[in-house]
Structures are given as structure tokens and as C-alpha cells.
Amino acid sequence: MDKILISKCLMGENVKYNGGNNQSDNPILAGWVKEGRAIPICPETEGGLSTPREPSEIQGDKVINCKGCDVTEEFICGARIACQKAKETKAKYALMKQGSPSCGSKTISDGTFTGTKKQGMGIAARLLSDMGVKIFDENEIEKLDKILDK
Numbered sequence: 397m398d399k400i401l402i403s404k405c406l407m408g409e410n411v412k413y414n415g416g417n418n419q420s421d422n423p424i425l426a427g428w429v430k431e432g433r434a435i436p437i438c439p440e441t442e443g444g445l446s447t448p449r450e451p452s453e454i455q456g457d458k459v460i461n462c463k464g465c466d467v468t469e470e471f472i473c474g475a476r477i478a479c480q481k482a483k484e485t486k487a488k489y490a491l492m493k494q495g496s497p498s499c500g501s502k503t504i505s506d507g508t509f510t511g512t513k514k515q516g517m518g519i520a521a522r523l524l525s526d527m528g529v530k531i532f533d534e535n536e537i538e539k540l541d542k543i544l545d546k
């Protein structure tokens with residue numbers, strides 16, 4: 397059975413920087429959980445950051461929070477943990493929150509803390525993608541469901 401790494405905030409866990417979540421109400425996702433396909437991940441908290449925490453954005457090859465602290469190490473650590481989980485569970489797919497500096501696969505904030513987005517990948521999504529994991533976002537649940545082994 398194909399396993400899927402899934403951003404914990406999409407599963408309703410309050411791990412978002414502001415203490416909230418991004419729960420998806422798509423029944424397909426609930427079905428994956430029931431089937432035992434879902435492998436929950438939150439690279440930022442697993443990398444050592446607390447909740448709530450200051451929002452962070454990628455600036456060049458660093459990740460900086462809105463107070464100017466360098467949190468690159470924590471982001472990389474969390475991304476490596478996600479890759480380790482993918483390896484252990486042989487997950488070929490991931491469903492990750494779009495726009496996040498960790499989980500975003502198509503868009504991320506532009507590093508100015510002004511709410512401006514640009515094309516790019518988050519740290520964990522990039523590392524997972526480099527090891528061959530195919531990344532989908534919360535708007536592509538049906539698309540991913542169609543290619544899973546049943």
C-alpha cells in the first residue's frame with residue numbers, strides 16, 4: 397500500500413506557527429488515515445521549533461524568522477527527519493501545505509515578511525523531492541488519490 401507523508405497541520409494538528417492548523421475537510425484525506433496510509437510530519441516542530449513560534453521565511457540560503465533569528469539549522473534538521481520517515485516507510489508521495497517555508501512545493505514567501513509570494517520550494521519539500529518523493533498540495537488531493545495503489 398502506498399504511504400503518504402502528510403503535513404500535520406493539514407490533518408488538524410495545532411502545529412502552525414500561530415498555534416493553529418490548516419485542517420483539510422476533504423474526506424479522501426480522512427480515508428487515507430483510516431487505511432493507514434498517512435504518515436504525519438511537521439518538519440518545523442520536529443526540527444526543534446516550538447509552537448507558537450515566530451513566522452520564518454527563506455532568504456537566500458538561510459531561513460530567518462521575523463525577529464531576525466537564523467533558524468536554518470532547525471529547518472534543515474526537520475527536513476532531514478521528514479526524509480528519514482520517507483525512507484523508513486518507503487513513502488513515494490507527500491501531501492504538503494502550499495506556501496510554507498518548509499512544506500511549500502510551488503510557492504513560498506519572498507523573504508520580505510510582506511505577505512508576497514514567489515515561486516519556490518520549502519526546505520523539507522526540496523529535500524524530499526530531491527530524494528524522489530512526489531509532492532502534492534492540499535488542492536491536489538483528488539489528483540494524488542487517482543494514482544495510489546488500491
Ligand code: SF4
Pocket residue numbers: 403404405406411412413437438439440441493496498499
Ligand atoms: Fe504545517 Fe509544514 Fe508548517 Fe508544520 S512545517 S505547520 S506541517 S506547513
